[in-house]
Amino acid sequence: MRSIISDQDADILRDTLMPRRTMLYGCAAVGGIMATPLSSAFAQTASNANAPGAAEITVDRARNEPIPIVIPSFGSGNGATITQVVTDDLSNTGLFRVISSTSSSATPDFASYKAMGAHAVVTGNVSGGRVEFRLWNTLTGQQIQGTAYSFSGSSEVRRVAHMISDVIYERMLGEKGYFNTRIAYVSQTGRRSNPTKRLAVMDYDGANSRLLTSGKWLVLTPRFSPVSNQIAFMSYVNDRPRVYLFNLQTGQQRILGDFSGISFAPRFSPDGRSVVMSVTRGAGSDIYVVDLASGSKRQLTSSGAIDTSPCYSPDGSQIVFSSDRGGKQQLYIMSASGGGAHRISYGSGSYASPVWSPRGDVIAFVRISGGFSMGVMAPDGTGERILTQGFTVESPTFCPNGRVLAFCNQSAAGAGGAGFSSSVRTIDVTGFNERAIHTSTMASGPSWSSSNT
Template sequence: MTLLRFLIAAILATAAFAQVTAPARAQDGPLRIEITEGVIEPLPFALPTFIAETPEAQSWAQRITDVVAADLTGTGLFRRIPSDAFVTQVTEFTPSVTYANWKAINAQALITGAVSVTGGQINVKFRLFDVFSEAPLGEGLQFGGTEQSWRRLAHKVSDAVYSRITGETGYFDSRVVFVSEQGPKNARQKRLAVMDYDGANVQYLTDSGSLVLAPRFSPTGDRVLYTSYETGFPQIYELNVGSVSRTQLPVPAESMTFAPRYAPDGRTIVFSAAINGNTDIYTLVPGAAPRQLTNAPSIETAPSYSPDGSQIVFESDRSGSPQLYVMPAGGGEPRRISFGEGRYGTPVWSPRGDLIAFTKQNAGRFHIGVMRTDGSEERLLTASFLDEGPTWAPNGRVIMFTRESAGAGGQPGLFSVDVSGRNLKQVPTPNAASDPAWSPLLP
């Protein structure tokens, strides 16, 4: 492992539940780890504008470079060095690097790339260099696609760079399904929409004719479960993202069904159903009748599978207030895992399997938090008038959620935060937005 990769890997490993370390350059020695007061010094990188190897590639090269820069700096772990600080300019895509010129501006990583366009097809290639070690960080890679997919090509470059430096999977080439909202609070119109993780390329999947809630991606990212009030009370539908066709889940018509989520196998669906005045958790496998997993005179809802499919975390008020419980995926006696002050809800298991994200309400404030799967090491990442509904990035590093502002004119929006509680920022959307759900990495 190179020193550059070691530094970022150490930061990521310690950021969530320990004092954070930061890379810094010593006056007379190599890069080293320094303990700071919970602040990470972003790693400086140089990213010259990608070379346009064909005349048609000029504008694409600039746009792709800009997206790569935004992806990396948006993590809070990286800082781009302005091009006017460069000692030398990159004018061709070659494997040779004059490392002294990049060390002179304190660059720790250098990314070079090139773009060509032929017959409407874009080809993007890049190289990553560890300036301190004076060596390439991995082999050069290239990606190809249509002009319409240029942003995905940029995200793929970012994912590869991020992965090589951090040792973790990236999350940039992914999408988010959410509820787009318009109108006053007492007459809010809602429809499903999907976008790139950074808010670009918004597409609408439903109209605003009926209330929709809680969309959830399938493990393959090609389908979405959601709750609709089209019939007058909540029912679960499955929507094919590519064809935008939908079907209603085969559950008893007289039941109210909501809070759906896929199992890791992509076939089994877990959900809540209110039948005869009692709300419990059920599963549904294609071709079979729904199976009841809980049977208590309390409200059981918001189920979420562990990544290996062996357990389900859910919300229940069986103890007198909403708390978090974990049970075997096939049902059985649940164990309570939340014991702090306040009310807990909307638990979601991390893709890594080590953490559970949740919404917490306490002392008039809402929080997004994380805890270990046994309930230990609870950590609150946010606090506001109303934060709710966390969803994990594919690599388990970032959480997106809904934040609503106070007052009669308050509007919901989407925000993201690092699992360490750093880098809180709003995700741009055309209108008010809520209920985000992150997809897996796109194929």
């Protein structure tokens, strides 16, 4: 069998996509980046995160009243990049109103910033390969966070900026940020009738996009591992659709469960040790789970229908999937070990592509009823809400904190395919702040990583 990519390409990918360790707020190494805590520049304590006003803005309140925050200039060159990335990260959430400042003083003018209505202010600077930043509560004059980052090259500057944004988001809102993450997707070029679709990965904001496969074989439905540098996806190698596993550390790939039928719709378990997928059987399909270490396969459904798009609950105890066992595609939940399943969707039309939120509180889905829409519902099927609609909306995927969804949005095509577009967009789980992620090619099938490992 011919490899999806050449050994030479795999060697290049191995050298450029080495794994990086997850950041901690103490002294920590993240790839070539070192993070060191900074003490308060004033007499106030720098470690009292529970001080009045330190992080008292809730996400719900910030939606109605975006938090005014002063972001200064970190300087020219790398400093300008950090200023822009942090500003974009926070602004694009819709939860912050960024106030720009040319001040580079390490001592904030709290009275002036209070007059501007700012609730928080950032001070920082870049010197060589070191970035220092501090986050202050304007109302109390207390330092909320202070961290210095040491990095080895300009290629790491954007990542440092995303780390700073994550710290600000968490300290102001009380939830983990999601800026230092990546999205796997399908890059599409060529004619719509005969497209070239390649596996690709990018930073969450569309920067640093990399193509991982050559385009010789069609690829679909990439899925990031929650714990490692691996992506499961379906590829049409030798015109036989099967699920493959791509290793971002080595650039190599392998078949995952060599079934006699077509395998598709993969999804990792929360611990990353197995992958659940659909496998065709006659006119239907069953759900199987494949252990990554041993390669052993276990069948979970045998309904005689089309059972597909399985996704684990965050604790790994249940699986939501789509099935036409009741006549048309609806959503069902069963134990992760298989067995009886109960239906949770009862709206008009058909339901597909379910994905469980990392928070466990909702399941996102695509509903087809005349047109396409994307929504969320509780795991028991209650509280269904439509977030967005379009000619085609598909492939919902949650960011790590469960507050934002990425998805594919496609437009209708005119004569000869003219006017067709396919892009990745994001939207808040409440249905506000829908935005497009800029990519150099058409894009589809997004999958959000748990971190930028």
